[in-house]
């Protein structure tokens with residue numbers, strides 16, 4: 001592995017002109033965006049919650065990388081970032097999601113796609129002019145260690161699954177990337193050759209429920225009223241089980257990101273949804289980590305809210321989460337922080353306090369983006385809420401979540 005240090009940038013390198021740098025940046029941001037989408041689909045589909053956590057942290061890293069690259073493109077004479085991508089590169093990003101298992105997906109997405117990014121960033125850094133290309137040098141030096149951490153996670157993940165099937169899928173993605181010319185030769189566009197054949201006919205579909213492994217049983221979460229009847233310690237335990245279940249909120253946001261990424265939406269919307277998805281997975285982590293401190297492991301989850309709305313348009317899913325549910329739950333936030341504080345329970349108080357702050361942001365995202373999407377729409381947010389209520393009623397369940 002080549003170290004990224006001041007010494008890796010040559011004093012005498014000619015460097016890259018604006019057109020060359022812009023061509024690299026457009027390709028990089030396209031791969032980061034593609035990985036945001038692929039990871040959002042697979043965080044729902046992968047069964048172990050620890051892997052969902054890792055993938056969602058990575059998804060948010062990619063969102064920040066794409067954002068920073070797009071900001072730099074705006075400063076350069078860079079052209080439209082999305083209209084300049086070669087069809088062969090589209091195909092690599094399209095295909096990576098169609099792995100038939102989490103391990104195939106991790107091998108293709110992390111070892112090949114993230115691997116290609118790392119290779120290209122290092123290649124650029126070695127040839128960059130230290131003052132003319134300083135903005136890119138600074139940017140890539142921040143991105144590279146994060147991507148190295150993703151790849152290390154993938155290597156550890158794959159240690160137990162190094163089989164023939166995974167190797168074949170990885171080879172297929174590598175082949176597609178090679179056909180697209182890799183990432184550091186954007187000016188040597190390839191002619192389309194014979195299309196490499198996928199090793200299986202599996203096509204990924206965004207799941208209709210949240211995949212979990214055998215450790216988790218469906219249901220078993222108490223309502224707020226039932227939790228209030230318990231002793232302080234029991235109530236706290238039940239409350240952190242409910243935090244753990246925020247897996248469902250993260251999955252709703254991942255589904256929005258997955259679907260909206262192929263629609264004509266501003267990147268800033270995807271960026272906020274990625275942020276919120278990461279917040280919700282952190283809230284689930286609040287649950288699993290606090291339960292573990294209390295000597296317990298998560299055993300229950302309830303995907304009902306995801307299942308109720310996953311077939312609605314992403315606009316309705318976003319509206320239901322941010323303007324129905326998060327508004328509905330908000331009244332519980334301050335009393336919970338005060339309750340933990342009164343009991344001198346700093347560990348629980350810190351988590352509840354940060355959760356409350358995050359949720360205020362989520363409602364703000366909801367108001368901002370629902371207003372944006374309804375700008376030229378005859379419907380109001382109330383009309384959307386009525387459509388959601390009707391849909392949920394037709395599916396035979398109440399609008400209020402059971403926890």
Ligand SMILES: [Fe+2]
Nearest residue numbers: 246249280283
């Ligand atoms: Fe949350």
Ligand SMILES: [Fe+2]
Nearest residue numbers: 326358359362
């Ligand atoms: Fe939230």
